[in-house]
Amino acid sequence: MELYIFDGSLEGLLTAVFESYHRKSPVVKLVTEASYIPDVFQSGFQILSDREKGKRVWRGLCKKMGKEWQLRFYKAFLSEQPDVFQHLFNFSRYIIDQPAGATENFAHRDVLAISQTAQKVHREKHRMEAFVRFQKTGDGIYYAHIEPDFDVLPLLPEHFQNRYADQRWIIYDLKRKYGLYYDLEKTEEIELAEAPQMSIVNALPSDVLDPKEQLYTLLWQDYFTSTNIQARKNTRLHVRHVPRRYWKYLSEKQG
Amino acid sequence: MYERIREKLGILADAAKYDVSCSSSGSNRKNENKGIGDAEGTGICHTYTEDGRCVSLLKILLTNHCIYDCAFCVSRRSNDIKRAAFTVEEVVELTMNFYRRNYIEGLFLSSGIFKDADYTMERLVRIVKKLRQEERFNGYIHLKTIPGASDELLREAGMYADRMSINLEMPTETGLKLLAPEKSHAEVKKPLKYIQNSITQFQSEKALIKSVPKFVPAGQSTQIVVGATPESDKEILYTANAFYQRFSLKRVYYSGYIPISHDSRLPVIGSQPPLIRENRLYQADWLMRFYGFKVQEILNDIHPNLEVDVDPKLSWALRNLDQFPVDVNTADYYMILRVPGIGVSSALKIVQARKFGRLYQSHLRKLGIAFGKARHFIRYADSPIQLKDYEAGHIKGLILSESKSKYQKNPHNQLSLF
Known part of the structure; x- marks a missing residue:
């Protein structure tokens, strides 16, 4: 078994797949630089991320997987889970070595792992599409911040810019310290010099908000209360759908 | 205002x-x-x-x-x-x-x-x-x-x-x-x-x-x-x-x-x-x-109401035990879909995965089916040899005793005395 050390990037991961064929390594253990602890008995092979090599592997994979699986691959990568890199690596080699259609082999452990991890990331993306609560600022920008379990921000622009095409908005990931800004034309990644803290009640201080913002927060809280049917109260079901860790985003849970 | x-x-x-x-x-x-x-x-x-x-x-x-x-x-x-x-x-x-x-x-x-x-x-x-x-x-x-x-x-x-x-x-x-x-x-x-x-x-x-x-x-x-x-x-x-x-x-x-x-x-x-x-x-x-x-x-004239303690799919299966067990490695997709504990997405995964090799218990569990429920109704590559046919009431009892139903024996609106 050979030990490969890579930089944790998607490009690096795909380069590692390339090198494993180039070096004819039958079995590879893949670790990131961040998690690598030097070992007396085994020296690692350092992967140098290489755009061209990465692209060649990706093109090879795309020949064997449809659009849906390409997205799954990327979603699984965004999960930041410790064992996902190894699964992606094994998966890539398996798909390249097999005839097309091997992605349907859900009994294969790496295929199943990628499919399940991608599903988790997809769910988190979907939750963000649901739980983002914009606040309108005095200068007309709709602002929201989030702390998603996985790095789902790169998956969000399409959804939000299709929907909010005529308003400027920012969605900021406080945990990973970057955000998305849509300026009516395009969505770009931004970093705020001084990112706001995740506060329990309103995300932004009231002096930067639009004067009507308070009214709509209030009306939304009222609506949330009025639309509930007391006789059907079912806290377990409520919490299953809206896990407690997301409550901090939700203005209706602050009333 | x-x-x-x-x-x-x-x-x-x-x-x-x-x-x-x-x-x-x-x-x-x-x-x-x-x-x-x-x-x-x-x-x-x-x-x-x-x-x-x-x-x-x-x-x-x-x-x-x-x-x-x-x-x-x-x-x-x-x-x-x-x-x-x-x-x-x-x-x-x-x-x-x-x-x-x-x-x-x-x-x-x-x-x-x-x-x-x-x-x-x-x-x-x-x-x-x-x-x-x-x-x-x-x-x-x-x-x-x-x-x-x-x-x-x-x-x-x-x-x-x-x-x-x-x-x-x-x-x-x-x-x-x-x-x-x-x-x-x-x-x-x-x-x-x-x-x-x-x-x-x-x-x-x-x-x-x-x-x-x-x-x-x-x-x-x-x-x-x-x-x-x-x-x-x-x-x-x-x-x-x-x-x-x-x-x-x-x-x-x-x-x-x-x-x-x-x-x-x-x-x-x-x-x-x-x-x-x-x-x-x-x-x-x-x-x-x-x-x-x-x-x-x-539902029909003999069974005009849905059962409270088991879901309608399980209830149908228990009334139609002659249609089971279903072999997941060979059965038709629509029959797999009828197995209690197997939903649409796992049924699809099963018919896709079995093209690559016979499915064992470990595969089925990982695919996400409710194995505890489904096992009474299916056959797979390593299913245990079953010596006798169980009766519907027996299977129902087994499933109910193993599962934690959201509808427990006491309805949640009923006050407990102690």
Whole structure:
């Protein structure tokens, strides 16, 4: 078994797949630089991320997987889970070595792992599409911040810019310290010099908000209360759908 | 200064909440005019109420003034409650401001009948027209069809709405007549049919001419109140099935009756709504729509009601043990779909994965099926040799003793003594 050390990037991961064929390594253990602890008995092979090599592997994979699986691959990568890199690596080699259609082999452990991890990331993306609560600022920008379990921000622009095409908005990931800004034309990644803290009640201080913002927060809280049917109260079901860790985003849970 | 609008929203959201439809999916309205909103694809539940129901749309009545006196309805004429009415502008403002903040997927607009059907329908149409044309709103709009409104108004409404619905309320005509003598199922069927025909007409025109506008792209739905009148589950599900077939409905919703009246014809205030029954009806509805079951297989004269302690799929399997065990490595997809504990997505995975090799217990467990339940009904590569056939009652007992049902032996509304 050979030990490969890579930089944790998607490009690096795909380069590692390339090198494993180039070096004819039958079995590879893949670790990131961040998690690598030097070992007396085994020296690692350092992967140098290489755009061209990465692209060649990706093109090879795309020949064997449809659009849906390409997205799954990327979603699984965004999960930041410790064992996902190894699964992606094994998966890539398996798909390249097999005839097309091997992605349907859900009994294969790496295929199943990628499919399940991608599903988790997809769910988190979907939750963000649901739980983002914009606040309108005095200068007309709709602002929201989030702390998603996985790095789902790169998956969000399409959804939000299709929907909010005529308003400027920012969605900021406080945990990973970057955000998305849509300026009516395009969505770009931004970093705020001084990112706001995740506060329990309103995300932004009231002096930067639009004067009507308070009214709509209030009306939304009222609506949330009025639309509930007391006789059907079912806290377990409520919490299953809206896990407690997301409550901090939700203005209706602050009333 | 906000008091008036807050009070109105309180009254008119409260009165609208007994309509349980929350769907915001199935439309295909894209944001193509760089306006606001997008109702393409799957719906989104933006939050859930404390009773665990999805909040996807701003669900309100235009007004809760009503000329009718239906015993099961909180807005009935004779009920002594506060009345209110939104203006057209207020509804538009609320919808737009909620939508822009990502609170909702769109608007669910219903209304009590004031003056007459056309007058009410005309107001509803005015609101959705303003949203679409002036605000360039492409979010989801679910609009109530007012029984008795003219065809012209329905046709105009259909040009702006994504979904339209009209409620049967009681599962049978007799039940409806008992509680709402002024109403009938016939007046529900007429507009359902009219809109269904218009949808078909628009679709066939669209096949020829691409620029034909959308007409109710997310189809129609209805709601049946459960437990207000003494119908059996069979009567409820057969009605639902007939409406699915005759009017190509997208959904039938089942709403467990919440007692809101001292009327002696109805369950008393404070009695528990039939939540388990409602849940079982939805499960049976899913079996009809996604699992290839015929309604007669689920309920018939020998079994007129759904069981409370097991779900309808398990109940069917226990009554039809001669069809099992099913070999997951060879059986037809539709037969695998009938195994208790295997859902649509795991059934698909099974038929895909078995092309690559025989499936063992360990594969099945990882694929995400409810193995504990399914194992009584399947064979797989390493299934243990079974020496005798178990009886239905025995299997049921095993499954119940191993599972932690959400409906435990004591209903959760029942107080424990200690």
